Amino acid sequence: MPAIKDVARRAGVSVATVSRVLNDHPSVRADTRERVLAAVADLGYRPNAVARSLRTDQTRTLGLVISDVLNPFFTELARSVEDAARELDYSVVIGNADERPDLQDHHVRTLMDRRIDGLLVSPTDGGSPMMLAAARAGTPMVFVDRWIEGEGLDRVPVIRTDGRGAIRALVAHLCALGHRRVAIIAGPAATTTGRERVDAFRSALREFGLELYEDHIGQGDFQADSGRRVTARFLDLPHPPDAIFAADNLMALGAMDEIRARGLRVPADVALAAFDDIPWFVHTDPPITAIAQPTGALGRAAVTALIDLVEGRPAESVTLSARLVTRRSCGEPERSKP
Amino acid sequence: MPAIKDVARRAGVSVATVSRVLNDHPSVRADTRERVLAAVADLGYRPNAVARSLRTDQTRTLGLVISDVLNPFFTELARSVEDAARELDYSVVIGNADERPDLQDHHVRTLMDRRIDGLLVSPTDGGSPMMLAAARAGTPMVFVDRWIEGEGLDRVPVIRTDGRGAIRALVAHLCALGHRRVAIIAGPAATTTGRERVDAFRSALREFGLELYEDHIGQGDFQADSGRRVTARFLDLPHPPDAIFAADNLMALGAMDEIRARGLRVPADVALAAFDDIPWFVHTDPPITAIAQPTGALGRAAVTALIDLVEGRPAESVTLSARLVTRRSCGEPERSKP
DNA sequence: TCCTTCCATGTAATCGATTCCAATCACATG
DNA sequence: CATGTGATTGGAATCGATTACATGGAAGGA
Numbered sequence: 001m002p003a004i005k006d007v008a009r010r011a012g013v014s015v016a017t018v019s020r021v022l023n024d025h026p027s028v029r030a031d032t033r034e035r036v037l038a039a040v041a042d043l044g045y046r047p048n049a050v051a052r053s054l055r056t057d058q059t060r061t062l063g064l065v066i067s068d069v070l071n072p073f074f075t076e077l078a079r080s081v082e083d084a085a086r087e088l089d090y091s092v093v094i095g096n097a098d099e100r101p102d103l104q105d106h107h108v109r110t111l112m113d114r115r116i117d118g119l120l121v122s123p124t125d126g127g128s129p130m131m132l133a134a135a136r137a138g139t140p141m142v143f144v145d146r147w148i149e150g151e152g153l154d155r156v157p158v159i160r161t162d163g164r165g166a167i168r169a170l171v172a173h174l175c176a177l178g179h180r181r182v183a184i185i186a187g188p189a190a191t192t193t194g195r196e197r198v199d200a201f202r203s204a205l206r207e208f209g210l211e212l213y214e215d216h217i218g219q220g221d222f223q224a225d226s227g228r229r230v231t232a233r234f235l236d237l238p239h240p241p242d243a244i245f246a247a248d249n250l251m252a253l254g255a256m257d258e259i260r261a262r263g264l265r266v267p268a269d270v271a272l273a274a275f276d277d278i279p280w281f282v283h284t285d286p287p288i289t290a291i292a293q294p295t296g297a298l299g300r301a302a303v304t305a306l307i308d309l310v311e312g313r314p315a316e317s318v319t320l321s322a323r324l325v326t327r328r329s330c331g332e333p334e335r336s337k338p
Numbered sequence: 339m340p341a342i343k344d345v346a347r348r349a350g351v352s353v354a355t356v357s358r359v360l361n362d363h364p365s366v367r368a369d370t371r372e373r374v375l376a377a378v379a380d381l382g383y384r385p386n387a388v389a390r391s392l393r394t395d396q397t398r399t400l401g402l403v404i405s406d407v408l409n410p411f412f413t414e415l416a417r418s419v420e421d422a423a424r425e426l427d428y429s430v431v432i433g434n435a436d437e438r439p440d441l442q443d444h445h446v447r448t449l450m451d452r453r454i455d456g457l458l459v460s461p462t463d464g465g466s467p468m469m470l471a472a473a474r475a476g477t478p479m480v481f482v483d484r485w486i487e488g489e490g491l492d493r494v495p496v497i498r499t500d501g502r503g504a505i506r507a508l509v510a511h512l513c514a515l516g517h518r519r520v521a522i523i524a525g526p527a528a529t530t531t532g533r534e535r536v537d538a539f540r541s542a543l544r545e546f547g548l549e550l551y552e553d554h555i556g557q558g559d560f561q562a563d564s565g566r567r568v569t570a571r572f573l574d575l576p577h578p579p580d581a582i583f584a585a586d587n588l589m590a591l592g593a594m595d596e597i598r599a600r601g602l603r604v605p606a607d608v609a610l611a612a613f614d615d616i617p618w619f620v621h622t623d624p625p626i627t628a629i630a631q632p633t634g635a636l637g638r639a640a641v642t643a644l645i646d647l648v649e650g651r652p653a654e655s656v657t658l659s660a661r662l663v664t665r666r667s668c669g670e671p672e673r674s675k676p
Numbered sequence: 677t678c679c680t681t682c683c684a685t686g687t688a689a690t691c692g693a694t695t696c697c698a699a700t701c702a703c704a705t706g
Numbered sequence: 707c708a709t710g711t712g713a714t715t716g717g718a719a720t721c722g723a724t725t726a727c728a729t730g731g732a733a734g735g736a
Contacts, residue, residue, distance in 0.1 A: 001475065003722055014686045019724055027684060044471065049451040050397070051722035053388045054691050069417050072410075079407050082434060091448055093431050096420060110429055113387040133382065137339065224617070256621050279562065283594050285623030341692055352716045357694055365714060389692035392721050 002043040011039035022047060053115065061091045062306060063111035064120045065104060067146070067191075068222065069096040071250050073276040073295065074122070077144065080299025081120060088307055090117070099188075099221055101125040108134060118310040120302055123148045125190045140309035144302040146191045157309070158317045159302040163193075163275065164200040166291040166322040170273055171204035173289070173324065174243050177331035179271055183216035183241035185230045185251045194222075197247045197275060216241050220251045227254025235262060235270075243271035243330060249278050252288065271330040275322075287327035294320050340381040349377035360385060391453065399429045400644060401449035402458045403442060405484070405529075406560065407434040409588050411614040411633065412460070415482065418637025419458060426645055428455070437526075437559055439463040446472060456648040458640055461486045463528045478647035482640040484529045495647075496655045497640040501531075501613065502538040504629040504660040508611055509542035511627070511662065512581050515669035517609055521554035521579035523568045523589045532560075535585045535613060554579050558589045565592025573600060573608075581609035581668065587616050590626060609668040613660075625665035632658050 008015045013032060020028050021036040028036075039045070053059045062085055066074040082092045093116065095107025101124055108130040111119060118140035121131065125148075135141050136152040147158040174182060184201050187194030202212045215237060218230030227246055231254065234241055246252035252274035259266055266272050266286055274281070277292035297320055305315040342360075346353045351370060358366050359374040366374075377383070391397045400423055404412040420430045431454065433445025439462055446468040449457060456478035459469065463486075473479050474490040485496040512520060522539050525532030540550045553575060556568030565584055569592065572579055584590035590612035597604055604610050604624055612619070615630035635658055643653040 005722080015723080016687080016725075017685060020685090023724080025725095029684060032684080046447070046451050048392075048453060048722055050388055050391045050453050051691090052724080054386075054392050054693085055722080055724050057691075059388070069413055070410075072408075075407055075413050079434060086444075091431075091452075093429075096417060106424075109384070113384050114429075115386060115388050253617060253621065260621070279591060280618040280622070283591065283598070283622045284618065285621060285625075287623075342694095343692080353693080354695075354716060354718095355714085358715090361694080363695095365712095367714060370714080386692055389721090390694075392723085393692080393694045395721075 002045045006043060007039045007045050011035045058117055059115055060089060061093055061116045062118050062120060063116040064092050065095040065097055065107050066122050067097050067099050067124050072278040076295045077299050080296045081303055084300045084303035097124045099124050099223060101128060104128050105130045118306045120144055120306055122146050140306060142302055142306040146193045157305045157315045159298060159305055160319055161293040161298060161322045162319050163197060163291060163322045166324045167200040168204040169324040170291060171208055173326060174330055175208045179243035180210060181241045182243040183234050185218045185220045185227055185246045185255060187220060187222045187247045201245060222248045222250060224250045224254035227251030228258045231255040231258040246274045249274050249276040266329050267331045273330055277325050286329050288329040289327045290325050291322045292325050293322050340383045344381060345377045345383050349374045396455055397453055398427060399431055399454045400456050400458060401454040402430050403433040403435055403445050404460050405435050405437050405462050410616040414633045415637050418634045419641055422638045422641035435462045437462050437561060439466060442466050443468045456644045458482055458644055460484050478644060480640055480644040484531045495643045495653045497636060497643055498657055499631040499636060499660045500657050501535060501629055501660045504662045505538040506542040507662040508629060509546055511664060512668055513546045517581035518548060519579045520581040521572050523556045523558045523565055523584045525558060525560045525585045539583060560586045560588060562588045562592035565589030566596045569593040569596040584612045587612050587614040604667050605669045611668055615663050624667050626667040627665045628663050629660045630663050631660050
């Protein structure tokens, strides 16, 4: 693989001149530029990004640590982040934490070792040591979707979706359809989205004169298996719930598995709704009512904020809103239309 | 961020000694090692991977260029690749080509610029110039799932799934259920999996005395929209097919969208089957019969082969087999069980 | 014609590691 | 006591770029 000095030799100039041509420095004579460019083309030379990064102390790379790649919400987020970053000539390196704090720490460490310019995180747990260290050390950092609190973290912008409005709409929908004993499969209490969704659900229920009983709050971990387990516990209760709200789409999948395994029907026996909409929800049996996040906008806003930080501009937190997409998993749709 | 010389200064040794401690070189006195390690801990020092890579000419990073992150098959593949690589202390950088040759080229270029140690590709089109150049330049490279032919590419191992057996089983299944006018939504002809699935389907049909008519072969591009379009064309035919086989799961999703939009029913009006099984297929209406690939094994085998190449060992191609998972989208299941 | 100024280019330091080679020292051997 | 051996350690080159500073020559003004 040719290096800059090979190009220099072939073009009969010094490496400095080659470097200037490569970086569009103005003071290079036109014919010299031509000669260098010709040499570059002849050799198929490409600048070594590793060497360049060492010298300039920037990698034009962003790290994205997400909780679970298999969750379509995060895949979509990753995709929009990559698209937005590419527009601005940045690359993205994804680390999949698989909802495991140790893996999250591993990825943050690896990314920091690689000297990425900025870090986009959707934190899994309360306080990964590496992440705190990175934030304190002044690494440009932005939280997406979820965030954590802690000292040194108050200056980290949070790009997220507020689900309260949509959750309230969902509760209204459930009430209108006659559901009274509603339950929630919550995310880990260590995550903000985990807690927030339970809180919003509880407040909305109260507003409608309903209560969220302790044994109708199941602890999940945002993965399918936990949805199955929690649903099993709900259905074994002396008075099982007549509606279940899963705090993410994978737990909803698990819930469906369990409901189906018991020969029960959605929504006749138990209604089901999920946070995070995905294309497949249109085609499940029945189509699942879900709360949709503006994933593309979320990813774009996150990249904008992070790159602002990286390039020394101030960045602010952004909160977008989710919206309810009504389908048939909570009961027949309102008879508003014929 | 402290550098090796800061550690050296604090420990009262030279950078050479620090480097030796960091790389477990045997000839360092125990107490010196302790002092260095203490300094490392005090400063929270982490070696700069960029500098190390420049010097050693290896990044311990693998590139993975996939056709479409939003396709659950590839997400799962990416995940298993990352897991396998991490076991062996390698990182993975994913490039999403989105089924676009230009993006594929962009990612291969970026990864090569970053001097990754090896490249794992599931090629989108026939012959990306950067990819050919990389292969010819001797970059360790392995194809997963799909592959391309071309000079310089014959030494590149291919880790893939052979779908012929499973496709034959699918055709048998369709025949047994009385379907005669079967159609296929094919992948791009430029991809091997695109062509192979059509060929295997055609041969299997012939074996069962059926024919695959030209207008029952729809050109898709492995994305949902094309599934919709092709299905629309099928259903507009004077004699529409009574069974549709989608060459991947996203096109199956598109097909379902279109079928449902027309108020038709699966499988009563038209049967549906897909290549690539995903968790959601259990819960669609009806559950979709699909051909499942051993994704985890595929990813692991690919990483093993690539790292063998990277570390100078020979590597061989691997072919695994897919299997048919019968559900209800082609008709009622065989009455083998009560 | 001589000096100033500017343009184009080269020289060399630098980024943070790794590693070859040389130097030092303690100790053992003859 | 002189010399050889092996264990530790340091000095300095190196990887491939970028960039401050120096240099040489041409052009312009007095």
